[in-house]
Amino acid sequence: MRKGLFILLSLVLPEGALTGQDSLRPPGATSGSARGAETEGRAKDPEEKAAELEKVRKSRLPALPVWSPSDYEKVKRGEIVAGQNFFAPVPVDPDATIEPPVEELPEPVEESPQPEEDETAISAEHMVEYFREIPRDGRGESIFLSDPQDLLSQQEFRDRESFLHYHSSESDIDMFVYLFDQRQEFPVDTDIQAVYQGLFTKHGPVALVFYHLGAPDRSQFFLSSDIRAVISQDEQDRALRAAVQEAFEKSDVAYQLDNFLVELSIRLYWIERELKAATATREAHRLESKIRVIPAPVGNEEDNLRLVGRAVLLAFCVILVGLSGWTGWLWLQHRRKYRFPEVECGPLLGAPYAAGVGAVISFSNAHLPPSRQRDQVPDYLERM
Amino acid sequence: MKCPRCVQRIHRMARQCPHCGFSIADVDRVFGEDDVRLGVLTDAAGVLRKKERVALLRILRNFESTFPQLFFGIYFGTFRELPSLRQFGFWLLNRGAFEDVDVSRPNEAGILLSVDVGEKSAGITYGYSLQPFLDDEATFKAVSAAHPYFLQGQWMKASEVVIRKISKTLGRQARRARRDPAAFQESPEKAEETGKMPERIRAGHRRSQRKTQA
Numbered sequence: 009m010r011k012g013l014f015i016l017l018s019l020v021l022p023e024g025a026l027t028g029q030d031s032l033r034p035p036g037a038t039s040g041s042a043r044g045a046e047t048e049g050r051a052k053d054p055e056e057k058a059a060e061l062e063k064v065r066k067s068r069l070p071a072l073p074v075w076s077p078s079d080y081e082k083v084k085r086g087e088i089v090a091g092q093n094f095f096a097p098v099p100v101d102p103d104a105t106i107e108p109p110v111e112e113l114p115e116p117v118e119e120s121p122q123p124e125e126d127e128t129a130i131s132a133e134h135m136v137e138y139f140r141e142i143p144r145d146g147r148g149e150s151i152f153l154s155d156p157q158d159l160l161s162q163q164e165f166r167d168r169e170s171f172l173h174y175h176s177s178e179s180d181i182d183m184f185v186y187l188f189d190q191r192q193e194f195p196v197d198t199d200i201q202a203v204y205q206g207l208f209t210k211h212g213p214v215a216l217v218f219y220h221l222g223a224p225d226r227s228q229f230f231l232s233s234d235i236r237a238v239i240s241q242d243e244q245d246r247a248l249r250a251a252v253q254e255a256f257e258k259s260d261v262a263y264q265l266d267n268f269l270v271e272l273s274i275r276l277y278w279i280e281r282e283l284k285a286a287t288a289t290r291e292a293h294r295l296e297s298k299i300r301v302i303p304a305p306v307g308n309e310e311d312n313l314r315l316v317g318r319a320v321l322l323a324f325c326v327i328l329v330g331l332s333g334w335t336g337w338l339w340l341q342h343r344r345k346y347r348f349p350e351v352e353c354g355p356l357l358g359a360p361y362a363a364g365v366g367a368v369i370s371f372s373n374a375h376l377p378p379s380r381q382r383d384q385v386p387d388y389l390e391r392m
Numbered sequence: 393m394k395c396p397r398c399v400q401r402i403h404r405m406a407r408q409c410p411h412c413g414f415s416i417a418d419v420d421r422v423f424g425e426d427d428v429r430l431g432v433l434t435d436a437a438g439v440l441r442k443k444e445r446v447a448l449l450r451i452l453r454n455f456e457s458t459f460p461q462l463f464f465g466i467y468f469g470t471f472r473e474l475p476s477l478r479q480f481g482f483w484l485l486n487r488g489a490f491e492d493v494d495v496s497r498p499n500e501a502g503i504l505l506s507v508d509v510g511e512k513s514a515g516i517t518y519g520y521s522l523q524p525f526l527d528d529e530a531t532f533k534a535v536s537a538a539h540p541y542f543l544q545g546q547w548m549k550a551s552e553v554v555i556r557k558i559s560k561t562l563g564r565q566a567r568r569a570r571r572d573p574a575a576f577q578e579s580p581e582k583a584e585e586t587g588k589m590p591e592r593i594r595a596g597h598r599r600s601q602r603k604t605q606a
Contacts, residue, residue, distance in 0.1 A: 342454075342458075344458065345458060345459070346459050346563050346566035346567075347461060347566065348462075348521065348522075348525060348562075348566055348576075349569050349576060350521075351520070351576060353404070353523050355405075355407075356402070356405065356406060356407075356520075357395070357396075357406065357407065357408060357409065357414060357416055358407055358415040358417060359416045359482065359486045360486055361485060361486050361499035361500045361519050362485040362502065362504075362518060362519040363393065363396075363520065364517060364518035364519065364520070364522060365394050365395075365396045365515075365528075366516035366517060366518060366526065366527075366528055366530075366532070366535075367515065367516060367528055367534075367535055368478050368516075369513065369514060369532070369536065369539065370512055370513045371512050371513070371514065371539055372512040378532075378535070382532065383478070383513060383515070384399055386398040386399055386400075
């Protein structure tokens with residue numbers, strides 16, 4: 009206990025405070041080993057002091073405590089015992105006041121009013137980028153996803169664009185998607201039909217989509233004229249509604265676009281099939297109209313009726329013969345007589361006619377099979 | 393061939409069972425040695441309705457028609473005091489005089505289905521003429537097929553099933569016998585040898601005893 013207290017004090021008190029008067033440094037000795045200085049009993053040179061000060065400064069250690077000259081004298085006289093008041097409460101002056109540091113407040117900066125951005129407007133530059141021409145990459149291939157406002161990240165853009173490329177390679181109907189922000193409105197003179205008329209009339213079967221990120225229900229869908237000639241508007245609306253419904257299954261705007269595109273791609277597949285069927289039918293009608301109708305010879309219907317009558321009669325005869333044969337076979341089986349050869353078998357056990365004892369079974373238990381209820385027990389073991 | 397009492401195998405021509413000494417005299421003492429008059433369908437237990445009796449008789453006549461040498465008899469009774477159905481069937485087929493059976497069909501060519509309605513058991517007995525054509529297994533299959541109906545008390549249906557099964561077996565055996573009659577014929581020499589077998593066994597025992605004494 010005493011050792012522990014000593015260690016604690018040695019850490020807290022000035023060096024030498026616990027070792028005696030000789031270890032105390034006189035005022036002015038600000039650094040270095042006080043004991044060494046005292047034991048050497050010589051005053052340090054100003055150069056040495058300066059070197060020590062420099063050393064302490066470089067080591068970045070806090071400066072050692074220094075006795076005031078009056079206290080030092082008192083210590084020498086024994087009026088003050090070093091460490092005596094270490095655990096005593098700190099005297100607090102009740103009248104003392106602490107002056108708060110005076111800080112200079114910065115001057116309020118006058119904010120210049122920023123012009124409010126209109127979230128619903130699409131800038132003219134962007135409009136030009138959107139609808140100047142069919143977007144193409146460096147190799148001259150069409151880019152099916154237009155996002156000049158960088159609403160999607162690069163990675164998200166690449167993913168959706170690659171899907172549209174895949175759709176284009178699998179389907180006859182290309183799908184061009186233009187991305188807009190959630191609340192953006194088109195200028196009055198811009199609508200999807202006008203865009204189609206301006207850019208895609210010579211492209212072939214195409215599906216145009218104006219998609220608002222975060223608001224799939226604001227999307228617009230437009231099919232090229234050759235498709236619209238076959239596919240009803242109801243069906244087109246149904247396709248769009250299904251895609252929007254699928255998009256709302258997700259909360260993230262990028263995933264919403266994913267769902268929207270996948271569903272619309274599926275719908276376009278069915279539209280494409282319907283388109284092909286309609287084309288085939290039209291072709292068949294065209295060929296049919298070219299075929300010359302050969303008039304049927306007179307009296308052919310009567311021959312046909314006669315043939316059908318004969319066939320029915322033949323079938324009836326076959327069935328009748330079959331039934332007769334089956335009945336005859338049954339009758340023969342019924343009338344069949346079985347005869348046995350005469351067998352010489354002498355009397356047995358003194359019985360004149362019969363000694364053939366067959367099986368005896370019991371049927372008292374419904375849960376046991378007959379084989380378990382077969383009576384094989386000698387009768388002399390039973391009551392007779 | 394099995395003894396009706398001890399169910400042990402016995403050799404042909406045995407006058408009594410070598411195991412238990414059973415002979416017909418034993419059952420005659422119990423049931424009587426006089427002939428008993430009865431029909432091919434005897435419902436002593438009174439379990440058949442009139443319609444069922446008529447239908448069953450028709451089935452029995454059909455059997456006789458299919459097998460001109462044979463007849464089939466059915467006996468429904470209650471043997472509370474005499475539980476040995478096997479011995480009763482053996483006795484009845486030997487002492488029974490079936491009035492409605494033509495004389496050209498002796499009891500030797502008869503098959504009897506005995507049903508103990510009270511004790512709930514059924515068994516089959518057959519005459520000497522059918523010894524090569526029926527066996528214990530065939531009769532067991534026949535009554536086993538009728539077992540569900542016996543359990544439900546459908547006596548007519550059960551009897552019909554037994555007759556049908558026995559008819560099938562007999563028809564098959566008749567065809568086989570027509571193709572190969574010798575396979576079903578008993579050799580008289582063999583039968584005689586079989587009959588003398590006990591004497592030969594005893595003689596052998598005597599010879600071995602003499603050798604031991606010498």
